[in-house]
Every structure is written in structure tokens, then in C-alpha cells.
Amino acid sequence: MSGLWLRFLSGPDIDGLGLTNAEILAAVQAAKREFAADLAAAEPAAALRRPPLASTWDGPRLPTQGHALLHILEELAQHHGQAELTRDLLLASQPAR
Numbered sequence: 001m002s003g004l005w006l007r008f009l010s011g012p013d014i015d016g017l018g019l020t021n022a023e024i025l026a027a028v029q030a031a032k033r034e035f036a037a038d039l040a041a042a043e044p045a046a047a048l049r050r051p052p053l054a055s056t057w058d059g060p061r062l063p064t065q066g067h068a069l070l071h072i073l074e075e076l077a078q079h080h081g082q083a084e085l086t087r088d089l090l091l092a093s094q095p096a097r
Contacts, residue, residue, distance in 0.1 A: 042069060 019027075044066030052062065062068045 039069070042066075044069065
């Protein structure tokens with residue numbers, strides 16, 4: 001993924017980007033389209049097209065695109081769980097209605 005989405009991944013504070021909600025939503029939608037295109041072009045048994053960026057991966061060498069896709073799935077599942085926990089904590093802190 002490239003462009004504005006990488007600024008979200010590497011930036012320390014999304015508020016510091018000065019983007020509107022509509023711009024953030026458009027960037028997320030563009031990233032989803034780019035990811036879908038990457039998935040469609042993936043060759044799971046083939047070698048990676050390029051090495052991972054040092055800033056995003058410090059683990060063992062990923063031998064295939066399939067291994068990289070599995071790692072992405074693991075990361076998505078972890079972040080989804082973190083988002084659910086955050087949501088639950090925020091909802092629990094609200095006064096009863």
C-alpha cells in the first residue's frame with residue numbers, strides 16, 4: 001500500500017494530519033481497493049516481490065507471498081480484537097441510559 005495510507009500507518013498522530021473525516025474515509029476506501037487488487041494478483045507459492053520495509057517487519061524472513069498474506073491476516077485479527085476491546089471499554093464507561 002502506498003500514498004496517504006502509509007502516512008496513517010507511520011504517523012504518530014492522525015489528528016496531526018489535519019484531514020477531514022471525508023478525507024480519512026476516502027483514504028481507507030482507497031487502501032481497501034489497493035489491498036483487494038494486491039490480493040487478486042498474489043501468487044501464494046511465489047517469493048515476495050520485494051523485501052518488507054524494515055520499519056514494518058523485524059521478524060524472520062517470509063519465504064512466500066502466502067506467508068506474508070497469513071501474517072497480514074494475523075495482524076488484522078489482532079487489531080480487530082484491540083478495536084473491539086477499546087469499543088467495549090468506551091461503552092462501559094458511559095453512564096447508564
